[in-house]
Amino acid sequence: MHTRRAFLQTTLAATSALLADSLGAEKGAAPAADACAFLAPEDEGFAVARALYNGCIETQPKWIARCASEAGVRHAVLRAIEKAWPVAVKAGGHSFEGLSLNDDGLVVNVAAMNDLRLDAKTGVLTAGAGCRLADVNRFLMARGRFLPAGSCETVGLAGLTLGGGYGLFARKWGLTCDHLRAVRMVAGTGEIHDSRNEPDLLWACRGGGNGNFGVVTQLTLQTRVAPKLFSSWKFRAFNLNAREATELLKVWFDATTALPREAFSAWVMNGRQVTILLTTIGSPSEKGFTAFHEKLKTHTDKAGDAGTVPLAKALPRYYGEPGPQLFKNCSAGFYKGFADLEAALPAVFAEVLHEPGMIFQVNTLGGAIADGPPGAYAHREYGYLGEQQAFWENPAHAASRIAAAGRIRGHLAQAGIRRHYVNYPDLAFPDWPAAYYGEENYRRLQTLKRIYDPQNLIRHAQSVRLPA
Numbered sequence: 504m505h506t507r508r509a510f511l512q513t514t515l516a517a518t519s520a521l522l523a524d525s526l527g528a529e530k531g532a533a534p535a536a537d538a539c540a541f542l543a544p545e546d547e548g549f550a551v552a553r554a555l556y557n558g559c560i561e562t563q564p565k566w567i568a569r570c571a572s573e574a575g576v577r578h579a580v581l582r583a584i585e586k587a588w589p590v591a592v593k594a595g596g597h598s599f600e601g602l603s604l605n606d607d608g609l610v611v612n613v614a615a616m617n618d619l620r621l622d623a624k625t626g627v628l629t630a631g632a633g634c635r636l637a638d639v640n641r642f643l644m645a646r647g648r649f650l651p652a653g654s655c656e657t658v659g660l661a662g663l664t665l666g667g668g669y670g671l672f673a674r675k676w677g678l679t680c681d682h683l684r685a686v687r688m689v690a691g692t693g694e695i696h697d698s699r700n701e702p703d704l705l706w707a708c709r710g711g712g713n714g715n716f717g718v719v720t721q722l723t724l725q726t727r728v729a730p731k732l733f734s735s736w737k738f739r740a741f742n743l744n745a746r747e748a749t750e751l752l753k754v755w756f757d758a759t760t761a762l763p764r765e766a767f768s769a770w771v772m773n774g775r776q777v778t779i780l781l782t783t784i785g786s787p788s789e790k791g792f793t794a795f796h797e798k799l800k801t802h803t804d805k806a807g808d809a810g811t812v813p814l815a816k817a818l819p820r821y822y823g824e825p826g827p828q829l830f831k832n833c834s835a836g837f838y839k840g841f842a843d844l845e846a847a848l849p850a851v852f853a854e855v856l857h858e859p860g861m862i863f864q865v866n867t868l869g870g871a872i873a874d875g876p877p878g879a880y881a882h883r884e885y886g887y888l889g890e891q892q893a894f895w896e897n898p899a900h901a902a903s904r905i906a907a908a909g910r911i912r913g914h915l916a917q918a919g920i921r922r923h924y925v926n927y928p929d930l931a932f933p934d935w936p937a938a939y940y941g942e943e944n945y946r947r948l949q950t951l952k953r954i955y956d957p958q959n960l961i962r963h964a965q966s967v968r969l970p971a
């Protein structure tokens with residue numbers, strides 16, 4: 504599938520430059536403090552402000568408000584109220600389904616709001632809603648601090664945190680939203696709220712705040728002392744059939760149960776090849792860790808050691824490929840263990856083996872995530888998260904990849920997989936409110952929707968609905 508890189512370099516070069524420009528231009532050219540520039544499709548800067556990581560999304564807003572301050576955001580929301588425009592909110596632009604854009608409405612783009620401030624005494628970070636993960640990493644690591652988050656450098660801190668946010672460090676320290684201490688938000692009413700006075704708002708923004716109630720303008724997060732060293736390994740198994748892949752996945756699930764919290768692992772099937780990633784910020788000689796290593800070594804064809812390096816050197820290895828890309832990715836569900844998934848595997852693996860460009864991945868969660876603070880994130884008891892990915896280079900392959908992804912979704916649903924990660928959305932999930940939030944949390948989010956956005960101004964295809 505990795506010929507896609509060559510394709511993207513040529514076919515999507517122009518759009519890629521546009522996206523790269525958008526990061527620089529929006530960061531560098533922040534207008535005056537209370538500014539808000541309204542851009543129409545024919546205006547210079549509109550394409551940059553609209554650019555998404557997913558190159559398949561064709562949604563076309565009527566206006567984009569490029570905001571550089573909370574006052575600018577408020578101005579944009581008040582204008583939308585006056586004109587009865589629906590509002591979508593965009594930060595890093597990585598929503599798989601393009602939920603940060605809308606058709607024929609207003610998009611509030613906060614990318615220029617990328618200030619970062621650290622209280623050196625308490626380690627509390629105050630971040631503008633437009634910051635991207637690489638900015639945050641660079642800023643904090645230069646000061647000996649760290650925020651556990653996702654891997655891809657251009658993902659927006661706001662979108663990631665408001666939906667949860669997991670990565671290589673979540674088992675040790677919890678989700679990114681578990682580090683959230685406060686948000687400021689311009690609600691759908693145009694009023695400014697600070698969650699320091701409204702604990703329910705903080706609760707909602709820990710996993711249920713993506714484009715539902717208003718525009719979050721600022722996030723306050725507790726950071727950690729940066730770990731110094733990071734170790735990683737890769738195991739590879741080749742030419743697997745569905746039965747062999749199933750056996751290897753079972754071995755992996757079993758081995759992960761003894762992993763220390765410092766460790767993370769991902770099991771990734773791409774066609775007939777499985778790659779297993781193992782990382783730790785702890786000691787590689789810890790017992791559960793060495794047991795995992797020994798077991799996987801004997802069940803795979805090739806084991807490679809990337810060594811132990813300073814964290815700052817390791818992180819860019821996981822920054823991923825630049826966008827835009829052509830793909831259809833979505834959650835493949837939360838699992839408590841292998842048994843949750845077993846019934847679906849023959850059919851799921853048949854799809855991955857048959858359709859080129861399909862990837863099925865399972866990541867470890869668990870550890871500190873289980874003990875996180877109260878919030879709308881509803882999946883703390885699940886120790887694993889699945890993701891399915893479909894990539895293509897030639898647009899002519901889109902239909903068959905998307906169809907295969909749909910069949911995988913069906914196989915998983917048939918096996919009883921019901922819970923999904925809101926940051927890996929799929930417009931085709933039938934009961935998305937319960938899948939993303941659980942029924943109880945969704946009802947509570949609906950109550951908050953009535954308070955913060957009673958006219959349902961802030962909305963997208965899977966935003967929290969007003970209560971009936």
Ligand SMILES: Cc1cc2nc3c(=O)[nH]c(=O)nc-3n(C[C@H](O)[C@H](O)[C@H](O)COP(=O)(O)OP(=O)(O)OC[C@H]3O[C@@H](n4cnc5c(N)ncnc54)[C@H](O)[C@@H]3O)c2cc1C
Nearest residue numbers: 594595596597598603653654655659662663668669714719
């Ligand atoms: C390449 C790639 C790698 C990823 N890696 C990880 C990972 O390692 N871990 C992980 O947990 N997730 C990961 N994700 C998923 C990611 O967390 C979500 O896509 C996230 O929502 C993206 O946030 P964004 O700000 O970049 O996107 P956007 O598209 O701008 O926004 C995403 C959603 O958040 C809402 N939103 C954004 N800003 C605000 C705001 N200021 N106020 C209110 N709502 C807002 C939008 O309305 C939209 O609904 C990855 C995604 C991609 C494409």
